[in-house]
Amino acid sequence: LLKGAMAMMVVALPIIFQPELRRGLLKMGKRGFFINTSFLHKEIDKKVEQLINGLVMVMPMLSSKHKGALVVLEREVGLKDILETGIILNSEFSPELLYSIFMPDSPLHDGAVIIRGNNIAGANCILPLSERMDISKSLGTRHRAALGLSEQTDALIIIVSEETGNISIALDGKITRPMEPQGLKKMLTHLYQPKIISEFGFWPTEDSKK
Template identity: 50%
Template sequence: MPFADFELWKYLASIVDIALVWYVIYKLINVIRGTKAVQLLKGILVILLVRVVSEFLGFQTLSWMMEQAITYGFLAIIIIFQPELRRALEQLGRGKFFSRSSNPDEENPEKTVEAIIKATDYMAKRRIGALISIERETGMGDYIETGIQLNSNISSELLINIFIPNTPLHDGAVIIQRNNVAAAACYLPLSESPFISKELGTRHRAALGISEVTDSVTIIVSEETGHISLTKNGELHRAIKTEQLKELLTSELFTNMKTKQASSARWNWRGKNNG
């Protein structure tokens, strides 16, 4: 092989190598995007930034501490990111790792709000207990796996039938993901806050618990009183009216939708404008 051809081959191989690395990084970002791993990655970036600044300013003790954290951080990352790594390996085994990511434009918040309002109003009047959690930016895959996966289009009729007493799926939470009923009979973490009223039951504690560890919005229908409540960001809004629930859901879901569309636009490299 002539020397010139050999150099050209090395140049092309380097380009392909870099492109493949960037593609794998892009897919990994898609896997962890919307999960708790995003917040953990931010923490790692803070440690790296502190390490650089402390080295620059000559803070030897702080620099040594950050160096130790980075040195032994690889093992910690494997332990901390275990659920995300497992999910990535599962997707790789199923051939989904290189599949097309979901498009936020396909989501329909109006349909979700309408179905939830109609279902909760029906169940509240009949004092049918219900617990409905809506995934937002923080992924809820770990909690979805604790229940019975449905992956069904959302409708008020489906939600009502799930929570009818003495049916197989009524005990537990329904998790809504990307305008679909992802799973039912899911287990949510109970809040351990000492400030929760003693008169609140397991559903309210579970709704508060999931709102403390994710940014989800969760709706509760009390079977004792028929009151509708909502939790978000560790806060409980009790005994709200249907109109208030609609306003809260519309505000939260449409804000989340705009955020996702902006994020998606940044990853599209302005292809439509240039093409």
């Protein structure tokens, strides 16, 4: 019952932040951070394009406000065990929903969001911390958690530091930081190219993860 109530609260929260998100959308569009749909229509599925555009919009907005965030993009390796540590949402991805989850008054803002395909599969999820001894002391718990998951799976994790506002990427046991919006767009576009999807199954279905 509690989990259901929390999920309903999160779905309702985007309504509150719609004006702010619309302003952010206009600003980001003017800066040219969005994908040029003229050349991507033939190369990337429309839903993938919407996902990338949404992430490229929301992550800098969270960064500018120093709102800590962890967003996990599930790839070939299923994250069922990770999902079970949090709240299952299975809601269609939208920038508004993702943004609202990481607001301080959201009951789910402390954990990681798991994105599966074009859905926000879950939130408030716990990631395994990296046990490496050579990690920079400047990296906080979010970065260690992102690094830990990237060491164990092929997931791509986007981190926003609450302290610095910097955006980082964890992939294959390595962290790239800071990540500018254009760099984030380029990496996500490469990740979801149809050739990669068809060869390695980076766009999983619900059935393939059961």
